[in-house]
Amino acid sequence: MFDALLIILPAAAISGWYYSKTKRRHRRQRKQSARWSKDYLAGLNYLLDEQPDKAVDVFIKMLEVDSETVETHLALGNLFRKRGEVDRAIRVHQNLIARPHLDKAERTQALLCLGQDYFKAGVFDRAERLFHEVIDAGAYLAEGLRYLLDIYEQEKDWDQAIQIAQKLGSVTNTNMNPVIAHYYCELAEEARLKVSSEQAARYLKRALSADRNSVRTSLLQGEWEAESQQYKAAIRAFKRVKDQDPDYIAEVIPHLVACYEKLGLETELIAFLRQCLDEVPRISIVLALTESLRHWRGAEAAIAFLTEQLQLRPTVRGLKHLIDLQLGLEEEISSKEKFQLLDDLIQQLLQDKPIYRCVHCGFSGKVLHWHCPSCKQWNVVKPIQGLEGE
Ligand SMILES: [Zn+2]
Incomplete structure (x- = not known):
């Protein structure tokens, strides 16, 4: 880290100075050059004394913000963030935003960068406010919405996540309904624990109307109906999975067998299993x-x-x-x-051997995650097929 700072900071400072120097009058330039070389040496000394924070302050001061150096400031801050030095990234971007003469586009870009800094630092309330400000300014809509969605998912604020996912879907013209169905399933599971079964059932209905191919909805509905000894309703819910996504059929077979047996409908069970085997071996x-x-x-x-x-x-x-x-x-x-x-x-x-694998990133394990813990995508972890699986 220290070696890289030796190069990055003075280089950024000098390049900023280079861009702005042509605008200065000669006399002022000579005076400023003297101050610059003094500051530059002071900055280098801090670096050599392994006091990088003080060095950062000196070099940022050298990088006087004007229209020529805004990009340098943004890039420097982003570089710090990418290297995991979030405090410094925040300082650089805040310094930029504090300048009164930034135009609207520059300010919005700086707000987005600062939001990304806070997001990386895990300070979600500040990041959230900044991303909203960026979106309200009408810029970086898709990027801002994606960050907000990530924040609400991590905070398990599913109501907000649904609203943002709907906006993101219309801004990017993508189908967010399968993801929205998962948010409703999350709300349903929460409601069943904390509110009532009726409220949970209402959320499941919304999940299914958002995405009629939501396997998770069918599984939850089937399990809850079976728990209430409503075996016929449970069978109807579990059976939907075969047509929704046959890759998940293994998830419902034990439940279906149990429900049919509870009703004493073994002949119907065998007929259903044979039909399944023909369609989805x-x-x-x-x-x-x-x-x-x-x-x-x-x-x-x-x-x-x-x-x-x-x-x-x-x-x-x-x-x-x-x-x-x-x-x-x-x-x-x-x-x-x-x-x-x-x-x-x-x-x-x-x-x-793992039982499930993410079709997006290859993450595998023995538990079915609807949201891949590795690549953070929804609906991508599936039962493994083939010789070692299904
Ligand atoms: Zn994954």
């Missing part, structure tokens, strides 16, 4: 059908079905289930031990 559906077969027709029939399905679409989870079934049938001790060893090995293999 996934191992979760195969395993649910295998278990159903084992229950109604015995292990032999289940093994035959699973073996046939694994030949079509092999997966590690399917193989593990097949070994479990075989283990249950095996009577000979030595064969049983071999199957058990194989079963344990596959179990260990599966334990180390």
